[in-house]
Every structure is written in C-alpha cells, then in structure tokens.
Amino acid sequence: MDTRRLGYFVRVVDVGNITRAADSLHITQSALSQHISALESDFKTRLLERTGRGVQVTASGRSLYRYAQGILRLEKAARIDLRADNDAPAGLVTVGLASYSMAPGVAVPLLRAVRERYPNIHLQLIQNLTVVMSQAVLFGQVDMALIYDPGYVKGVVFDQVLKEEFHLVTSARTPRIGSRGDTVTLKEASRLDFIMPNELHTVRRVTDAAFHAAGLHCSVVAEVEPDTVLRDAVVNGLGATVLPLTAAREHFAPEEVRVYRFADTRLCTAMSLCTPEVQPLSHAAALVADLLRTLLLDASVPGRRAASA
Structure with missing residues (x-):
C-alpha cells in the first residue's frame, strides 16, 4: 500500500473538502480525487461521500482514518529512528493528554526533561483527537496517554499515577x-x-x-x-x-x-498512564514514560516538589 495515499486521505478528512485539501497538499484536485478513488478500489468500499459542501466520511472511511493515523505515525517514527545516531535513544514518541485535567500542566516540564536528557527523541504532545485517548493508544495513534481512568478497556492497561x-x-x-x-x-x-x-x-x-x-x-x-x-x-x-x-x-x-x-x-x-496491553513500548517511549511518572510523582509530593525547585 502507498502510505502517501493514506496521508492524502487523512488530509481530506481533516479539511472536509477535496479542493482545499488539494491546495494544502500542492497537487491538483483531479490528482487527489484519483488517489482517493484508488484507495476505495483497494479496499473495495466507499470511503467518502461527495456533498455540495465538501465530503462526508462513511463508516468505512472513519475506520480507515483511525488506522491510517497510526500507520502514518509509525512510518514517521521509523524514519526518525533510522536517521538517528544509534548510540543515543531516538525515535518519535507521542503522548496524549486528557483535557480538563492536570495533564496539560505537565507538558512543558516533560518537554524540557526530554530535550535535556534525550535530544534525539522527537516528542509529540496531543490533547484533542477524533477518538477517545484510550482508543488512540489501542489504534497506535499515540504511544501512551495521561488520562482519567475509565475502568477496564480491552487492549490497553492503566497505571494509576x-x-x-x-x-x-x-x-x-x-x-x-x-x-x-x-x-x-x-x-x-x-x-x-x-x-x-x-x-x-x-x-x-x-x-x-x-x-x-x-x-x-x-x-x-x-x-x-x-x-x-x-x-x-x-x-x-x-x-x-x-x-x-x-x-x-x-x-x-x-x-x-x-x-x-x-x-x-x-x-x-484517578489519573492513569494508559499504554498498549500487548505491543511493548519502544525504547524511546519507555524512557519518556519513566520521565513522565517521575514528574507526576514530584508534582504529587509537596516536599519533593520544593526540593526540586
């Protein structure tokens, strides 16, 4: 499968309009439509419905959109990892942060810690997604997520922090x-x-x-x-x-x-760190997870927070 086509499809869904998506991708509208048609032919299903105001995603399209985000993220992670110096931890690590929680407040400290200790790790911090964060972990859209513990969710584990x-x-x-x-x-x-x-x-x-x-x-x-x-x-x-x-x-x-x-x-x-149940974290993601747990522990213990200031 041509992952470039998946990227085009994700852009069309995000923009909601083929003409505007084509402009942002610097290709012609007809070329973009051909790529979408090729995807629909590959999967033997309709992914988008054209409307007078743009496009509407079908149920099959929504499923592909979720998987495509995970595939594209893994491709990006592989490119970063293979370009990096093998002697230092490297790779793309994506962390989801729950809205209306303390999670966004840990974003800058985590970014600072990663930049200081592991400069070859490319960190992505995401707050708003089209699916709930636990599902984003399951679909591979993010490596881990700091979220409110929703209880049992098949395929992921929650480490209460x-x-x-x-x-x-x-x-x-x-x-x-x-x-x-x-x-x-x-x-x-x-x-x-x-x-x-x-x-x-x-x-x-x-x-x-x-x-x-x-x-x-x-x-x-x-x-x-x-x-x-x-x-x-x-x-x-x-x-x-x-x-x-x-x-x-x-x-x-x-x-x-x-x-x-x-x-x-x-x-x-409870706030918990959500990670995949079966797929192990990459070395880079495991290091980021350890940093995140340390930051959360420091934030929850007043004496440690004062000592580290």
Whole structure:
C-alpha cells in the first residue's frame, strides 16, 4: 500500500473538502480525487461521500482514518529512528493528554526533561483527537496517554499515577456562595448554571453522577470542548464549572475565580498512564514514560516538589 495515499486521505478528512485539501497538499484536485478513488478500489468500499459542501466520511472511511493515523505515525517514527545516531535513544514518541485535567500542566516540564536528557527523541504532545485517548493508544495513534481512568478497556492497561479531586469554580465577579468560605454543598451548587465538557467526558460523568446521587440536577447551559473557551466563559461569569484543583490552578489566575471544595461529597477520580496491553513500548517511549511518572510523582509530593525547585 502507498502510505502517501493514506496521508492524502487523512488530509481530506481533516479539511472536509477535496479542493482545499488539494491546495494544502500542492497537487491538483483531479490528482487527489484519483488517489482517493484508488484507495476505495483497494479496499473495495466507499470511503467518502461527495456533498455540495465538501465530503462526508462513511463508516468505512472513519475506520480507515483511525488506522491510517497510526500507520502514518509509525512510518514517521521509523524514519526518525533510522536517521538517528544509534548510540543515543531516538525515535518519535507521542503522548496524549486528557483535557480538563492536570495533564496539560505537565507538558512543558516533560518537554524540557526530554530535550535535556534525550535530544534525539522527537516528542509529540496531543490533547484533542477524533477518538477517545484510550482508543488512540489501542489504534497506535499515540504511544501512551495521561488520562482519567475509565475502568477496564480491552487492549490497553492503566497505571494509576495520582488521584484528582474536583472542585467548583466560579467567576470572581459573581457573589460568593454560602457562608462557609471555601466550601459549598451540592444543593447550593445546583442553583448555578454550568459550563461543562460533553457527556462522554469523565469530568462531566463524575459531576452528573454526584448530583444525581444527591437527588439534584446539574443545569448545564453550554458544552465546551476547548479549554481556553471554557476558561474565558467562566472568568466572564457566563457559568460555573467543575475541575480538578490542579487544572483550576493551571487555567485560572487566583484573582479571576473562586474555587470551592464540596462539603458534603468527594468528587474524585484517578489519573492513569494508559499504554498498549500487548505491543511493548519502544525504547524511546519507555524512557519518556519513566520521565513522565517521575514528574507526576514530584508534582504529587509537596516536599519533593520544593526540593526540586
């Protein structure tokens, strides 16, 4: 199979339009259409449906898209590995980071550590993917992912690295809730409007479950995926949200928000490092995983964090 065609197909899906994809690839539209037709002929199935506004991916196309991303990543990893000095650890290592968690906060420290110790390792840090992160690990789109532990998922393993406790976050512009300082009850919080990720996200599921168990309703007025949009919406008083304390500190300046601990329940879940169950990590990926575990351990132990500063 010509992996170049897979790359063309991925670009068309990402852009959603053959003409714009052809422009970005610096080839003609007719040539790109021929490559897509050749792929459809190879797989004996329709991958894209042409519409008046562009293209729509079929079910078969979505499956190929997932596998194509993994194949292209492995090809890139092989090229980097074969060009490198064999005496030093080298290769492409892709790490997925869960949104609305402390995971993005470890990105820069991890990048710094990899650059200092293993300069021949090419690190990719990814937060948003078209599939959930555990599936991305399974499909080979990423080597590992730092995510909320969803429980058993066939084909991957979860190494629990720390626990996250969720807090209520409101704009500093809005009145204080209750009279207990930095704590709030679920009933008090249920009177607020919330801005949250979609129903599939762990933060949303844990929050909804806590309110439901208390016989209360969590009024979600908007679902927001990009972290930066949620940050701006909360700061401007458009709604409250629920985040781990580490994520709240990462996203907001202290003067921008008020952060409350729940007085009558503990909303928490585990953060885990997700890796493939059968396929072993490459040498480079194993080294990055060890660095990541060390950074997370330092971040979770105040004394070690102070000593390393």
